[in-house]
Amino acid sequence: MKESNSPPVDINGKPFNRAGFVVVLLMGAFLTILNQTLLVTAIPKIIEDLHVSAYDAQWLITSFMLINGILIPASAYLLHQIESRKLYLIAMGSFILGTIICALSTTFSHLLLGRIIQAIGSGVMIPLVQTLMFLVFPANRRGEAMGLVGIVIAFSPAIGPTLAGWIVDVYHWRYLFYFVLPLAVINLFLAFYLLKNVIPLTKPKLDILSFVLSCIGLGSLLYGISLAGDTGWSNSIVWITCVIGIVILLMFSLRQLRLKEPLLELRVFKSRTFAVTTVIVSIIFMTMIGSEILLPIFTQKILGYSALQSGLILLPGAIVLGIISPISGKIFDRYGIRTLTIVGMTILLIGTFPFMFLTNETTIWWLIFFYMLRMVGMGLTMMPLATAGINALPQKLVSHGTAANNTVRQVFASLGAAIMVGVMTISVRNFSTSQHVLTEAGSYSKAMVKGINNGFMAAFVLVIFAFIICFLIKDNRKGR
Known part of the structure; x- marks a missing residue:
């Protein structure tokens, strides 16, 4: 594994095909991450069909997030307790079982149970995939490997609402699960034949x-x-x-x-590179998730577009991110992290700034262009930074590093949505009260635009902070 063109070997020293191994991992990660946002645009239909309140329905998303967050820290323990191939099969099997329950559910409780079982598989899957990808590529190609993972981590949540919007508009919401199920079964079948055990078991005590x-x-x-x-x-x-x-x-x-x-080795944060890169990646991710919530609100509530059209507006940015991620990984492998991060963060700042000045006359092409520009900045920074952080750790701490990185990112993603939506809500209320616009024509639109602009202002401030601390990163290719 030291030479970039040599095949990886399993724990018994037997070489195996890297390409098939990687395809299985990326497909599994794509399916599980996709389900985090797949139900967002289907919630109104589910509320109507299953006769539940909006508060109850949001638990279909919240529960998925909670179970994911709870299981991620335990993934480092599981990776050293259960053979990696078997753990992957268990995780995908859990995801498939949950998907079947969701597809066949006739009550809200059954649908919620299915989502929880799905989330159990997903919570183990994401850090497992990242760790395995890191271990089957040599050090000089890890940026490329994590760039491939970056496509999945960033592209899946972005395409979820678009795909769901189309399916829900044309078919029943259960077809969301009918669409995912056969792909997951195919992935399980491929995993059975193509995955190998690459992590030596240490059998730690729980x-x-x-x-x-x-x-x-x-x-x-x-x-x-x-x-x-x-x-x-x-x-x-x-x-x-x-x-x-x-x-x-x-x-x-x-x-x-x-x-x-x-259970989770927190000494990984003693590495300055790992700690700094984890914080920067988490801040970038939290502004991405927050933006993916605020922009559909703006396009639907202010500009009057449908859920599907709102999703399509975000799609070009997701495609750009998918293209940039593997390219940035190769750049990182060749030139290191510091300059790449500074350039990427600068582009992200430039792309975020205009969103503080949205109006009722803002055009769709304007939104698409600057959203794509933001995705270019994110694509140049997120996965190269994550790779540099993991590279700074000893091999035995890689699984703990990926678990810690994913845990922090999960918390920050939730926090980003809460901060940006919270700022928007407070701004709408304060603007309406102070300007007495509640009785004026178009008052809702004025207040909402003001709130959304302030929400993006919060994102801009967070990106500035991340840009400043990126100068703390040491500039060498290993990230140490």
Whole structure:
């Protein structure tokens, strides 16, 4: 594995085909990540069909996020406890079972159960795929490998609402699961034949208390942040659950630092490169998720487009991101991370700035162009930064690094949506009250545009902060 053109080997030293291995991993990651946003545009139809409230229906998305967040930290333990091939089959099997339950569900409770079982597979799948991709490529091609993963991580959530909008407009919402199911079964079949065991098992002892603290802490924090995105930060339940989550996660962290075999090795953050790159990637990701929520609100509520049309507006940006990600990985492999990051962050800043000045007359092509420009900046930074961070760790900590990176990114993604939507909501309320526009014609439109602009202003400030701290990254190819 030291030579870029030599085939990878399994734990028994037998070489195997990298291409088939990678195709299986990327396909599995695409299907599981796609389901995070696949139901967003289908929620109104589900509410009508299953006779549930909007609050209940949002649990189809919130529960998926919570289970994902809870299981990701445990993935590092599972990777060293269960053979990687078997773990992948278990994760995809869980995802398939959940998909079948969702497709056949006739009640909301059955649909929610299916989503939870889907999320169990997805929560293990994402860090598993990243770790395996990292290990089957030599050091001088890891940027390329993570660029391929970047296509999936960024492209899947973006295409989800567009695909769902089309399916829901033409067919029943259950066809969302009918579409995914055969692809998942094909992936399981390919995985059975093409995946190999590449991670030596160390059989670490499971610390039950650490697992419980992780579940309660992350579950409470993610629930509080998610609730803030729906009800605002003034809700007392939001603060109570967030504080409880932070306190318990602090207890979890202190325990991990004392254990000989921690559930999640937090000493990975002792590496400055890993810590800084993880924070930057998480900030970029949180502004991406927040933007994917605010832009459809603007295009539907202000410009009057349908859910499908709103999704199509985001699609060119997703395609650009898919094209840029592997290219940026190759650039990273050849030239290192510092200059690439500065260029990418500069483009991201330039692309974000115009979104603070949206109006009722903003054209679709204007939105598409600057959204694509933002995606260029993200494509040049996200996965190269993640690769540089993981490269800075010893080989034995790679699985813990990917688990820690994904956990932080999951929290930041939820936080980004809550912050940007929260800023929008507060701005709408304050603008309406202070300007007395509630009785004027077009008052809702004025207040909403103001709120969305302020939401993007929050994103711009976050990107500025990420741009500043990117100068802390050491400029060498290994990222150490």
